[in-house]
Amino acid sequence: MIIQGNYLDGKTSRGRRAQLLYRESSELQIVVFDEEGYSSEESDPKSIAVDFHNLEIESRLGNTPREISFAGNQLFITPDNDAVDALILELGTGESVSWLHKLESSLPTIAASVIITLAVLAATVVYGVPKAAEVIAFKLPEFVSSKLGSSLDVLDNTIFDPSALTESRQQEIRTLFAPHLERFEDLNPKVEFRSGMKANAFAMPGGEIVLTDDFVELVKDDEELLAILYHELGHLKHRHITRRALQGSMITLIVVLVTGDLDTIDLLTGLPTLILDLSYSRDFEREADQFALEHMRAAGIPTENFALAMEHLQEYYAEDKEGESSENSDSDGESWTDYFSSHPATQERIDSARDFR
Amino acid sequence: MEENSSDDQRATANQTVEHRFEFRGDGFEYFKIWIVNILLTIVTLGIYSAWATVRNNRYFYSNLYLDNNNFRYLAEPLTILKGRIIAVLAFVAYSIAAQLMPIFSLVLLLLLLVAIPFFVNQSLAFKNRMSAYRNIQFRFHGSYGEAFMVMYIWPILGVLTLGVLYPLAIKKMHEYRVRNSAYGTTQFSYEANIWDYGKIFLVILGIGVIGFAVTVGISYLMPAAAIISPALMVFIYLAIIVFFMVKINNLFYCSAGLANHRFGAHLTMPGMASVLLINMVLTIVTLGLYLPAAKVRMAKYMADNINLNASGSLDNFAAAEQENVSVLGEEFGQVFDFGL
Numbered sequence: 001m002i003i004q005g006n007y008l009d010g011k012t013s014r015g016r017r018a019q020l021l022y023r024e025s026s027e028l029q030i031v032v033f034d035e036e037g038y039s040s041e042e043s044d045p046k047s048i049a050v051d052f053h054n055l056e057i058e059s060r061l062g063n064t065p066r067e068i069s070f071a072g073n074q075l076f077i078t079p080d081n082d083a084v085d086a087l088i089l090e091l092g093t094g095e096s097v098s099w100l101h102k103l104e105s106s107l108p109t110i111a112a113s114v115i116i117t118l119a120v121l122a123a124t125v126v127y128g129v130p131k132a133a134e135v136i137a138f139k140l141p142e143f144v145s146s147k148l149g150s151s152l153d154v155l156d157n158t159i160f161d162p163s164a165l166t167e168s169r170q171q172e173i174r175t176l177f178a179p180h181l182e183r184f185e186d187l188n189p190k191v192e193f194r195s196g197m198k199a200n201a202f203a204m205p206g207g208e209i210v211l212t213d214d215f216v217e218l219v220k221d222d223e224e225l226l227a228i229l230y231h232e233l234g235h236l237k238h239r240h241i242t243r244r245a246l247q248g249s250m251i252t253l254i255v256v257l258v259t260g261d262l263d264t265i266d267l268l269t270g271l272p273t274l275i276l277d278l279s280y281s282r283d284f285e286r287e288a289d290q291f292a293l294e295h296m297r298a299a300g301i302p303t304e305n306f307a308l309a310m311e312h313l314q315e316y317y318a319e320d321k322e323g324e325s326s327e328n329s330d331s332d333g334e335s336w337t338d339y340f341s342s343h344p345a346t347q348e349r350i351d352s353a354r355d356f357r
Numbered sequence: 358m359e360e361n362s363s364d365d366q367r368a369t370a371n372q373t374v375e376h377r378f379e380f381r382g383d384g385f386e387y388f389k390i391w392i393v394n395i396l397l398t399i400v401t402l403g404i405y406s407a408w409a410t411v412r413n414n415r416y417f418y419s420n421l422y423l424d425n426n427n428f429r430y431l432a433e434p435l436t437i438l439k440g441r442i443i444a445v446l447a448f449v450a451y452s453i454a455a456q457l458m459p460i461f462s463l464v465l466l467l468l469l470l471v472a473i474p475f476f477v478n479q480s481l482a483f484k485n486r487m488s489a490y491r492n493i494q495f496r497f498h499g500s501y502g503e504a505f506m507v508m509y510i511w512p513i514l515g516v517l518t519l520g521v522l523y524p525l526a527i528k529k530m531h532e533y534r535v536r537n538s539a540y541g542t543t544q545f546s547y548e549a550n551i552w553d554y555g556k557i558f559l560v561i562l563g564i565g566v567i568g569f570a571v572t573v574g575i576s577y578l579m580p581a582a583a584i585i586s587p588a589l590m591v592f593i594y595l596a597i598i599v600f601f602m603v604k605i606n607n608l609f610y611c612s613a614g615l616a617n618h619r620f621g622a623h624l625t626m627p628g629m630a631s632v633l634l635i636n637m638v639l640t641i642v643t644l645g646l647y648l649p650a651a652k653v654r655m656a657k658y659m660a661d662n663i664n665l666n667a668s669g670s671l672d673n674f675a676a677a678e679q680e681n682v683s684v685l686g687e688e689f690g691q692v693f694d695f696g697l
Contacts, residue, residue, distance in 0.1 A: 006426075008492035013541065014672035015426060015491055061412060062386045064419035065427055073676070075492040077427075100412075104389045113396040114646070120399050272645065 001090065003083045007032045010073030020068070020076055022087060028055070030076055048074075057088060060101040124254065125276060130283070133246040137239040152192070152208050163193035164213055173211075176222050177229055180299060187236045191229075199316050201228050203235040205242055218316045223301050224309035227292055231306075234291030240284040247280050281342040289349055293356045307353040314346045373668050375621075380660035381427075382420035384650030390416055391649040407438035417656060418488065424671055431494070432487040474504035485538055493676050496539040507533045524554035527605070535613050541674045549612035557604045561597055568593035599630045610663050617668040624662045632658045 007018035007030060021029040028050040050070050058067040066084045068076040078084065085098075103109050163170065170193055181189050188207035199214035209232045211225075219225055235241065251273055293303050343349075394409035411434045418430035454461055478499040485495035507530050515523035528551055535547040572586050572593075603624045610622035636651035 010492045011676050012672065013491040013493045013674035061415055061419065062382070062390060064416065067429065073492065100393070104393045110389050110392060113392045117392060117395050117399065118644075 001083070001087060003078050003080055003087065005076050005078030005080070008075045008077070010075060018076060020078070020087075022090065024090075028091075057084060060085065060098045062104070121254070125251070129247050129250045129254075130243070130280065133243040133250065134239075136246055137242040140242065152204050152206070152210070156194075159196055160194040160210075161196035163195050165193055165216060169216075173216065173225060176225065180226060180229060181233075184233055184237070187233065189233065189236060199313060201232055203232040203241065205239070207236060209233070209236075214316070215313075218312050219309055220312060221305065221308070223305040224312070226299075226301055227296060227303075227306040227309045230292035230295045231288045233295070234288030235284065237291060238284070238287055240288065244277070244280060244284065248277055251276055278342050282344050285343050285349075286352075289352065293353060297356075303353055303356050307350045310346050310350045310353065314350070373666050376424040376665045376667055376671075378660040378663045378665070379422040380420055380653070380657045381422060382416060382653045382656060384653045387416055387653050388646070388649045392646075404438070407441055408434040410434075410437055417652075421656070421660060423490065423665060424667070426491050429489045429492075430487060431489055432483075474501055474508050477508065478504050481534070481537075490540070491671070491674075493541040493674055496541070496677050497537055498539070499533060499537040503533055503537070520558070524558050525551060528554050531609055531612070539677065540615055541676045543616050543674050546614040547612050548614070549608060553608055553612075557601065557608070560604075561601060564593065564597055564600070595630075599626055599633065603629050606659075615665075618671070619666045619668075620663065621666055622663045624659070628658060628662070 001022045003020040005018055005020060006015045008015050016032050018030055018032045021031060030048045030050055032046045032048065048071075054070050054072075056069045058069075060066065060081055063079075063081065065077050065079050066081050068078075068084070070076070173193075174191055177191055181191075190208050192208050192210045193213065193216070194210055195213040197212045197214075199218050200212050201215055202210050204210065209229065211228070215228070216225070219228070255273060289306070292306055296303050296306065390412060394405070394412060397405040398409050411430070411432055414430040414432070418428040421428045451462070451465060454465060478497070478501065481497040481499060485497040488495045507526075511522070511526035511529045515521075515526040528549055531549065532547050535545045538545045568589070572589050575582050575589070576586050603626050606624050607622045610620045613620045632654055636647070636654055639647040640651050
């Protein structure tokens with residue numbers, strides 16, 4: 001058996017034409033020629049005997065040239081992959097008759113890989129990641145999450161301004177909330193008022209529930225405020241903030257594993273990651289809504305108030321968008337922009353509050 | 358370069374020959390390797406990822422040719438797996454420590470900041486040592502001090518001077534990467550003019566300012582046409598990215614040299630833009646399955662537009678001494694994501 005290739009001695013970058021010779025029951029030999037067209041009388045071809053215990057044959061990878069290294073740093077390199085595979089068979093070393101290459105070149109395997117990979121990824125992303133994040137979030141000791149709560153200070157220094165609500169109004173709301181908060185003392189809830197942002201309410205992992213002035217002013221009734229309070233308590237109870245952070249890092253980890261490197265995280269992978277994160281966020285909002293409705297009923301507050309609060313919020317943002325007409329006309333949800341929103345369509349939330357029984 | 362005196366000098370020895378880089382990979386061929394990698398990584402719960410990394414890298418190195426010789430990627434999967442396990446353990450240990458003792462975690466973070474330049478040096482040394490061309494390995498020897506300057510001091514000065522010194526920070530980074538690299542015993546050189554860097558940033562500033570003015574102007578003068586403003590902004594943003602990628606890569610390669618050989622590059626804005634656009638659209642449409650082919654397309658485009666103007670033969674480079682660099686640096690680099 002003769003394999004044509006190139007020989008490099010590993011000491012300099014000069015390559016020479018060479019042949020690898022193998023005859024049964026004899027040694028493996030590499031015959032090195034001088035460069036073609038180069039003074040022929042110069043020297044006889046040099047022959048190197050190769051001990052095949054020192055031989056290392058790279059596994060086959062697509063159609064890349066095959067590398068056979070031996071005796072330290074010497075290298076024989078050939079494009080003739082099939083001949084090298086045959087050689088491996090004859091040498092009987094067997095180990096690298098590449099099952100990997102077989103996998104990589106059989107179309108049924110590829111098709112199966114695509115299907116299995118997509119299925120596993122989909123299952124992981126839809127069920128695995130949220131479930132794992134939930135388990136971890138509830139295993140994390142209390143003080144870990146409360147340490148994260150200090151982020152309210154950061155927001156105070158950047159976005160928020162002190163509330164412009166009168167002290168008496170703030171006190172009024174606190175008094176209104178107090179009996180409802182009592183039953184959730186384990187969550188350590190604390191109500192805060194801020195301005196500097198449009199109508200919004202959040203729960204911080206430390207237990208702070210922040211209401212913006214615009215929000216307090218847009219609702220028409222105290223029981224609507226309670227609806228919002230229960231929604232935020234739902235976020236706290238289910239540890240949504242911690243879970244969202246955990247899910248984000250898990251998705252990043254999966255992207256790194258799948259694409260093989262961190263460099264790929266750019267526009268290409270960034271967009272799907274963002275869409276996933278937003279979809280997780282919408283699930284959390286639905287869960288918090290559900291929590292609010294259940295606990296409102298238990299506390300004897302008509303759940304209609306939740307729907308009303310949402311409607312007022314919807315009106316508030318509609319006025320905000322005055323001039324950019326058409327936007328609000330698609331009232332029954334289902335629009336592609338939903339995929340780019342952190343919350344479900346408000347109309348959907350109103351409808352499900354009214355359907356709640 | 359070490360001349361091999363016993364070699365006859367050929368008549369063409371000192372003529373300049375242009376060698377194009379050439380990427381001979383194929384999108385579908387790589388897709389097959391890539392998807393099997395992912396499947397095995399899933400089946401082995403992530404352990405195979407070290408083998409996958411090696412196979413991915415080997416595919417891209419082995420298909421890159423210069424003067425009809427291909428590059429090689431030499432790292433062993435087990436080495437990478439070891440480094441990866443250590444790095445993950447360190448990361449977990451750090452996370453736990455950070456949660457149990459917040460103050461201790463601050464000290465650790467500080468130590469980490471101090472250690473980062475060291476890890477980056479190690480990581481580059483490993484990367485270069487695991488790369489070979491014509492059976493000669495590359496090398497990287499960066500000093501801690503220089504890495505520290507490049508990673509912290511120059512960028513901070515860039516920020517403090519409101520970007521005026523930022524081109525200098527990039528130039529220093531390029532010098533650090535190239536001048537500390539060697540092919541065998543032959544050191545790479547890097548000669549660039551700071552003004553060439555400055556020009557790129559001035560043009561970007563210009564595009565940004567004019568683009569902003571036009572966008573604002575349109576919405577004031579023709580409120581009806583204001584709908585196109587966001588699209589225009591995105592277009593300007595993408596144009597700036599493409600412009601930067603093209604110009605900075607051209608400058609980078611044109612400034613680099615190896616002994617008497619000079620590198621060259623002639624990427625173009627239409628060329629780069631079409632590669633990026635095709636890749637982006639097809640990757641999104643195929644739910645990511647086009648990603649491997651996209652990488653191949655980009656590798657082909659880059660290789661086609663980068664060349665080496667060799668003065669004489671490429672036969673006479675000598676191999677450097679054997680040395681061992683731990684894989685740890687590279688893997689730490691990956692866990693904590695130090696992008697360079």
